[in-house]
Amino acid sequence: MQILKYILKRILQSIPLLIIVSLISFFIIRLSPVDPLAELRLNPSVSQETLQKETERLGLDKPIIVQYGKWAKSFIKGDLGITSNGEKVSTKLKERIPNTLLLTSIVILLTWLTGVPLGIAAALNWKMPFDRILTVLTSIGMAIPSFFFAVLLLIFAVKTGWFPIGGLTSSDFLEKSLFGQVLDITHHLVLPVTVLYTLSLAGLQRQMRANMLDVLDSDYVKFARAKGLSEFEIIYKHALRNAVNPMITLLGFEFAGLLSGAALTEYVFQYPGLGRLILEAVMRSDINLVMASLMMGAIMLILGNLIADILLIITDPRIRRSNV
Amino acid sequence: MFREVMRKLWQDKFARISLIVLGVIYFALFFADFLAPYTKDFSDRTMAYVPPSKIFIIDENYHLSRPYTYNYVRDFDSENLKIIYNLDRSQKHYIKLFGKGLPYKFLGIIPMKRHLITTDEDGRLFLLGADINGRDVFSRILFGGRISMTIGFLALFVLFPIGLLYGGISGYFGGVVDVVMMRFAEAVMSIPSFYLLIILASILPSGMTSAQRFMLIVIILALIGWAGFARVVRGMVLSVKNQEFVQAARSIGASRLRIIVKHILPQTTSFVIVAMTLSVPSYILSESGLSFLGLGIQQPDASWGNMLKEAQEYTNIIYRPWLLTPGFLIFIAVLAFNVIGDTIRDVLDPKSRGV
Numbered sequence: 001m002q003i004l005k006y007i008l009k010r011i012l013q014s015i016p017l018l019i020i021v022s023l024i025s026f027f028i029i030r031l032s033p034v035d036p037l038a039e040l041r042l043n044p045s046v047s048q049e050t051l052q053k054e055t056e057r058l059g060l061d062k063p064i065i066v067q068y069g070k071w072a073k074s075f076i077k078g079d080l081g082i083t084s085n086g087e088k089v090s091t092k093l094k095e096r097i098p099n100t101l102l103l104t105s106i107v108i109l110l111t112w113l114t115g116v117p118l119g120i121a122a123a124l125n126w127k128m129p130f131d132r133i134l135t136v137l138t139s140i141g142m143a144i145p146s147f148f149f150a151v152l153l154l155i156f157a158v159k160t161g162w163f164p165i166g167g168l169t170s171s172d173f174l175e176k177s178l179f180g181q182v183l184d185i186t187h188h189l190v191l192p193v194t195v196l197y198t199l200s201l202a203g204l205q206r207q208m209r210a211n212m213l214d215v216l217d218s219d220y221v222k223f224a225r226a227k228g229l230s231e232f233e234i235i236y237k238h239a240l241r242n243a244v245n246p247m248i249t250l251l252g253f254e255f256a257g258l259l260s261g262a263a264l265t266e267y268v269f270q271y272p273g274l275g276r277l278i279l280e281a282v283m284r285s286d287i288n289l290v291m292a293s294l295m296m297g298a299i300m301l302i303l304g305n306l307i308a309d310i311l312l313i314i315t316d317p318r319i320r321r322s323n324v
Numbered sequence: 325m326f327r328e329v330m331r332k333l334w335q336d337k338f339a340r341i342s343l344i345v346l347g348v349i350y351f352a353l354f355f356a357d358f359l360a361p362y363t364k365d366f367s368d369r370t371m372a373y374v375p376p377s378k379i380f381i382i383d384e385n386y387h388l389s390r391p392y393t394y395n396y397v398r399d400f401d402s403e404n405l406k407i408i409y410n411l412d413r414s415q416k417h418y419i420k421l422f423g424k425g426l427p428y429k430f431l432g433i434i435p436m437k438r439h440l441i442t443t444d445e446d447g448r449l450f451l452l453g454a455d456i457n458g459r460d461v462f463s464r465i466l467f468g469g470r471i472s473m474t475i476g477f478l479a480l481f482v483l484f485p486i487g488l489l490y491g492g493i494s495g496y497f498g499g500v501v502d503v504v505m506m507r508f509a510e511a512v513m514s515i516p517s518f519y520l521l522i523i524l525a526s527i528l529p530s531g532m533t534s535a536q537r538f539m540l541i542v543i544i545l546a547l548i549g550w551a552g553f554a555r556v557v558r559g560m561v562l563s564v565k566n567q568e569f570v571q572a573a574r575s576i577g578a579s580r581l582r583i584i585v586k587h588i589l590p591q592t593t594s595f596v597i598v599a600m601t602l603s604v605p606s607y608i609l610s611e612s613g614l615s616f617l618g619l620g621i622q623q624p625d626a627s628w629g630n631m632l633k634e635a636q637e638y639t640n641i642i643y644r645p646w647l648l649t650p651g652f653l654i655f656i657a658v659l660a661f662n663v664i665g666d667t668i669r670d671v672l673d674p675k676s677r678g679v
Contacts, residue, residue: 016507017507017514018514020508021515024515029527139659139662139663142605143655143662144655145609145612145613146609146613147632148651148655151632151638152648155642158639259518260519263518264613264616267617268636275518278522278523279617282522282523282619283526293519294519294520294523297515297516297519298514298515301514301515
């Protein structure tokens, strides 16, 4: 019950945050010297009527504060306007957001499944060859520019023909069986996941290593040793639980970093995600689409942090007592 | 403190190698005009996409010779339907040290014509091949590096004062000021940074001079990172603001701004140094990403990121792998900065344990 109350409080706290985010984004975009309807005007398939409706919806003839008010009102109603191709922004987003979430959640899952054990292993072998080799490898992983790595992998894909070049599905996707479809998507995901995984593994592994080293140095671990507990019990029962907790806070940050990293990776791999959508929108100065995807990015980020906080409460009883 | 840091850097094997690598890179960039065989904008359209020049030291009679090179001629292979480059073996072009080449201003002041290595006027010495416009990739890497390797530092020098002051004021004043300022910073942090970066870059008006564009990119890069930094500074300010030396300053009537700038912020020095060295690489990466997308530094100016723009077409790059060189340089520079940053952090903040 108390946990629910805390969650509710956190959700309410993120509302003013979202309002400020929308204000910032709105003013940045409107301050640009671009005519928001320029593309629509040039598009012959968009009727005069639609144009009129958009002008009115955006309140372009009114001062900027009124424009913001109008935008906010229709945003809450779920009306995000139309893209410069005349499609609905909301349909476009519904198409792209799941793809980005799929990509990032696979990456987060993989980094956690490998990064945490590798961090523990490095801490237990502190300053030994295993630890040193891992440090060198993670340094290399952190230094490769994501887009450059993506290009190298694409070249690899072209040369070997082992992986499809870009996209998320093959052209005959709809004719495949369900199993074949899953296999097809997995096949397409391998390269982008590799890029983002390399990008985020290093940070996670290093953080876990540091936490574990801190915890292994603490008094209660020394006490457990003195008590004569087995090394296995000390590490997996006492040390690990405390070392993992700070990592959960990192989950939110990791998600933020991934959203940003994913933009370039999606672009190189022609992956139909939110990052590439916003890039395309920016290049065409498609204002409605840019604004909506910025907001979606921010909402996803805030939700990611929220989930991390909730997880932390569940795993760490100390915070439960002090915060709720 | 500075000497201690330098000593530790020199003792660590990896850090020493990194220092030397960065030293060589910055030295080469500083003397780029002299070291590069061509100027930044020199282009020979007949030489589009030629491979790196082959340098021979043994001539056709198997005698040792002064180093020379042949020009490439473009040919069309009608059987395989592709363009091939053959060596034009009729004319040898000897390689000259300190020979006369295109005029430039050494260090921007002294007019000079001598380059470290050149060949004769009709010869083309493209050590790393040429790009689509027949420009020398090697020379452009040197000139582009000047932008790529300084932009991160400049952004930091804009960002850190802002972040320090913002965090300092927010933490010291507390109350409503603190709440409002921190909510704003959190909101900026809630926008995925790369999204914000491309949007800010895309609203830059076209038709700016390259110097203006460079400055604006620096400012945009700075606008991305200040919020997270300010938050950490605020936390540190909160922890020292009630200590005795602050109370002492307050009791002798120092102004609030003076207390923040002169007494509280100096407490954060080692954190600032560590944070700065660790964030240089991320700004180098941001700039290159932005330029890679065509939103950063624009042609005809070179930066390592925009030189990689051609790599977007992977069918193109497979036959012309030398166009990828700037990517490896970014990697090496970032790696070196990371190693140095890690070492400095270990010295100044021994409790951090490598994060």
